Amino acid sequence: MDLSASAIVGIGRTAYTRKSGRTGISLAAEAIRAALDDAGLSPSDVDGMTCFSTGDPASPLRVSHAIGLDEIGWNVNTYAGGNQVALVMANAASAIITGQAEVVVVYRVLDSNVRYGKVTGAVEVGGFEQFAAPQGYMVPPQWFAMWAQRHQHVYGSTCEDLGAIAINNRAHAVANEHAIARDPLTLETYLEGRWIVEPFRVFDLAYEVDGAVALVLTSADRAKDLRHPPVYPIGAAEGTGAGGMPDLWSDQTSMYSRIVAPRLWARTGLSAADMDIACMYDCFTYTVMATFEDFGFCDKGEVGDYFREGRATYGGDVVVNPHGGLLSEGYLHGLNHHYEAVHQLRREAGVRQVDDAELALVTAGAGPYGGAIVYGRERPS
Amino acid sequence: MDLSASAIVGIGRTAYTRKSGRTGISLAAEAIRAALDDAGLSPSDVDGMTCFSTGDPASPLRVSHAIGLDEIGWNVNTYAGGNQVALVMANAASAIITGQAEVVVVYRVLDSNVRYGKVTGAVEVGGFEQFAAPQGYMVPPQWFAMWAQRHQHVYGSTCEDLGAIAINNRAHAVANEHAIARDPLTLETYLEGRWIVEPFRVFDLAYEVDGAVALVLTSADRAKDLRHPPVYPIGAAEGTGAGGMPDLWSDQTSMYSRIVAPRLWARTGLSAADMDIACMYDCFTYTVMATFEDFGFCDKGEVGDYFREGRATYGGDVVVNPHGGLLSEGYLHGLNHHYEAVHQLRREAGVRQVDDAELALVTAGAGPYGGAIVYGRERPS
Numbered sequence: 222m223d224l225s226a227s228a229i230v231g232i233g234r235t236a237y238t239r240k241s242g243r244t245g246i247s248l249a250a251e252a253i254r255a256a257l258d259d260a261g262l263s264p265s266d267v268d269g270m271t272c273f274s275t276g277d278p279a280s281p282l283r284v285s286h287a288i289g290l291d292e293i294g295w296n297v298n299t300y301a302g303g304n305q306v307a308l309v310m311a312n313a314a315s316a317i318i319t320g321q322a323e324v325v326v327v328y329r330v331l332d333s334n335v336r337y338g339k340v341t342g343a344v345e346v347g348g349f350e351q352f353a354a355p356q357g358y359m360v361p362p363q364w365f366a367m368w369a370q371r372h373q374h375v376y377g378s379t380c381e382d383l384g385a386i387a388i389n390n391r392a393h394a395v396a397n398e399h400a401i402a403r404d405p406l407t408l409e410t411y412l413e414g415r416w417i418v419e420p421f422r423v424f425d426l427a428y429e430v431d432g433a434v435a436l437v438l439t440s441a442d443r444a445k446d447l448r449h450p451p452v453y454p455i456g457a458a459e460g461t462g463a464g465g466m467p468d469l470w471s472d473q474t475s476m477y478s479r480i481v482a483p484r485l486w487a488r489t490g491l492s493a494a495d496m497d498i499a500c501m502y503d504c505f506t507y508t509v510m511a512t513f514e515d516f517g518f519c520d521k522g523e524v525g526d527y528f529r530e531g532r533a534t535y536g537g538d539v540v541v542n543p544h545g546g547l548l549s550e551g552y553l554h555g556l557n558h559h560y561e562a563v564h565q566l567r568r569e570a571g572v573r574q575v576d577d578a579e580l581a582l583v584t585a586g587a588g589p590y591g592g593a594i595v596y597g598r599e600r601p602s
Numbered sequence: 603m604d605l606s607a608s609a610i611v612g613i614g615r616t617a618y619t620r621k622s623g624r625t626g627i628s629l630a631a632e633a634i635r636a637a638l639d640d641a642g643l644s645p646s647d648v649d650g651m652t653c654f655s656t657g658d659p660a661s662p663l664r665v666s667h668a669i670g671l672d673e674i675g676w677n678v679n680t681y682a683g684g685n686q687v688a689l690v691m692a693n694a695a696s697a698i699i700t701g702q703a704e705v706v707v708v709y710r711v712l713d714s715n716v717r718y719g720k721v722t723g724a725v726e727v728g729g730f731e732q733f734a735a736p737q738g739y740m741v742p743p744q745w746f747a748m749w750a751q752r753h754q755h756v757y758g759s760t761c762e763d764l765g766a767i768a769i770n771n772r773a774h775a776v777a778n779e780h781a782i783a784r785d786p787l788t789l790e791t792y793l794e795g796r797w798i799v800e801p802f803r804v805f806d807l808a809y810e811v812d813g814a815v816a817l818v819l820t821s822a823d824r825a826k827d828l829r830h831p832p833v834y835p836i837g838a839a840e841g842t843g844a845g846g847m848p849d850l851w852s853d854q855t856s857m858y859s860r861i862v863a864p865r866l867w868a869r870t871g872l873s874a875a876d877m878d879i880a881c882m883y884d885c886f887t888y889t890v891m892a893t894f895e896d897f898g899f900c901d902k903g904e905v906g907d908y909f910r911e912g913r914a915t916y917g918g919d920v921v922v923n924p925h926g927g928l929l930s931e932g933y934l935h936g937l938n939h940h941y942e943a944v945h946q947l948r949r950e951a952g953v954r955q956v957d958d959a960e961l962a963l964v965t966a967g968a969g970p971y972g973g974a975i976v977y978g979r980e981r982p983s
């Protein structure tokens with residue numbers, strides 16, 4: 222039984238802003254109501270709800286109450302970050318397929334209290350972090366910068382290569398009214414960006430925002446009668462790179478994707494060449510570099526040229542992050558990539574529409590842990 | 603596609619002790635190795651792993667590493683307590699059925715650092731707890747005691763009724779070498795138990811232990827060739843009672859089960875009368891009382907008589923918690939109930955074996971949130 226026995230039938234989101242002054246529950250409720258309205262469904266149709274978080278207050282139990290539901294059935298709060306967005310979508314699809322729920326809402330919300338780029342107070346650390354934290358090595362930008370330096374050493378990639386990824390994303394965001402960062406970016410401006418942690422300048426990091434995204438799934442059968450053309454999950458794969466937790470501190474010149482990419486293509490019978498769109502998880506420019514190669518779009522060390530030659534944008538081989546990604550649309554922890562994939566496959570993206578979009582790859586994760594999913598306009602025969 | 607396209611093929615556990623001095627990762631690895639060995643599988647067969655916790659260090663990523671795996675595929679850490687054990691099992695089954703994984707390990711581990719019955723240090727509270735905590739109303743025994751008092755007021759149930767549940771569980775544990783509490787319990791001894799929080803005496807509370815439980819699932823097809831007779835998940839249901847989060851503080855004379863029981867029986871076409879075994883989630887005696895009635899074993903207020911009359915033990919209507927449950931075998935957060943159901947349905951329980959056991963109900967949860975699953979020796983036709 223493949224995942225395409227389910228379908229995405231509704232998408233919703235809030236504005237992406239800074240310092241919204243709103244609670245996560247309020248933001249989540251707004252995005253979910255919008256997604257249900259988009260599907261032509263109402264809260265009373267919902268019997269499943271799932272999110273991923275690290276114990277945020279905006280849990281399915283509280284959010285369901287906020288949209289007026291006294292009761293939901295299947296509900297899962299997956300303890301995870303952006304690494305497991307594809308997995309959360311696949312699990313929602315699986316719950317529908319096995320009859321655990323008929324209509325499942327997947328959402329992610331980030332309010333001003335949730336910021337991953339810095340540490341603002343006392344923190345309790347254990348495990349491997351107890352050795353790293355005393356050196357001040359505590360937040361993702363530091364880890365990814367170290368890996369990017371390694372990639373430069375081994376494959377000869379450059380800051381200009383990272384810049385090419387940032388510039389490509391930003392060029393797409395310029396046309397996206399929903400994006401938080403829409404000022405055009407040139408290589409000159411990129412190189413003038415202040416250092417955050419070498420080799421990362423400010424433009425290499427995701428733009429953290431307040432906001433929420435929601436998607437509604439139901440069975441492929443029920444989807445036929447709803448408001449928009451359904452978008453089908455074709456196949457998904459998950460993996461933990463190599464080495465488990467300790468590997469977080471080791472060589473990540475390629476990431477989880479070295480495991481997940483072949484697994485995904487084997488499951489779906491597809492390849493990079495089949496993709497019209499690639500929503501690549503881009504918490505950092507470097508994340509795109511290290512995973513894009515693994516998914517087979519180009520060889521190791523070639524990603525800079527690929528982006529500079531216009532192969533990652535309209536008229537090229539595949540449109541990478543047509544919304545601007547986490548770098549420019551905003552850091553909605555990757556669920557906005559899934560929104561964008563559906564938006565494009567429904568061919569509702571206006572000036573940003575990728576012509577004849579049939580298949581979209583959405584990756585989720587970075588470092589040793591992650592997954593990916595392929596969405597399509599048509600169910601595989 | 604029903605859940606019985608998957609099957610449980612292996613079970614494992616550690617000893618249940620107090621103050622083991624061991625880490626959660628070590629305990630989990632021991633239980634998982636035992637479960638894989640029971641199935642005739644090895645760690646390298648595993649491509650999925652899931653647990654439920656509230657962010658414990660013994661995550662699938664770390665535990666998989668501890669059993670020698672550099673990589674696992676599908677892995678989910680569900681942010682949940684005992685409320686979602688049935689759901690976690692159903693999700694593991696769903697992942698197999700939709701091709702996300704072939705062999706999934708489900709585990710739960712509790713080490714000496716994890717105790718739910720008391721608050722030992724400073725805690726940060728938000729949401730509804732900010733109003734309850736200043737009154738010292740902070741831990742589950744207090745909430746459940748309040749609800750039990752309400753039940754006594756509305757339905758006329760008594761402390762002796764609660765005692766009947768504790769005594770029944772303990773009678774089963776006496777024959778269970780794995781149980782932590784095996785001293786026979788009489789009504790007289792029960793009533794002499796010290797008050798914890800009225801109407802709960804010490805025998806009304808789960809016995810918190812260190813330990814781990816693991817179950818291995820694979821497809822029903824692959825299960826046929828493995829070491830033991832497969833046990834099939836027949837159907838599952840999940841629910842959040844009524845009222846969402848605020849309801850945690852309201853009337854719980856019946857719990858999540860008022861929603862979940864009819865949903866489960868409708869999905870499976872079964873009823874209480876079909877069950878040979880009922881592993882009822884028993885964090886407190888009262889939890890059994892408030893949910894047992896909803897699942898249809900008896901009417902409201904009758905549970906005391908039901909247990910006193912021997913209808914909940916061998917030779918009665920249904921054997922409730924043949925292992926002794928969380929009250930007497932030990933508080934493994936409910937996953938030990940699933941172990942016991944499989945053990946019994948495989949008819950390996952020795953002197954505790956329930957004759958001709960074909961179907962087992964396992965409930966998971968308490969208060970407004972929970973679920974339930976039915977396991978069978980045979981796949982439904």
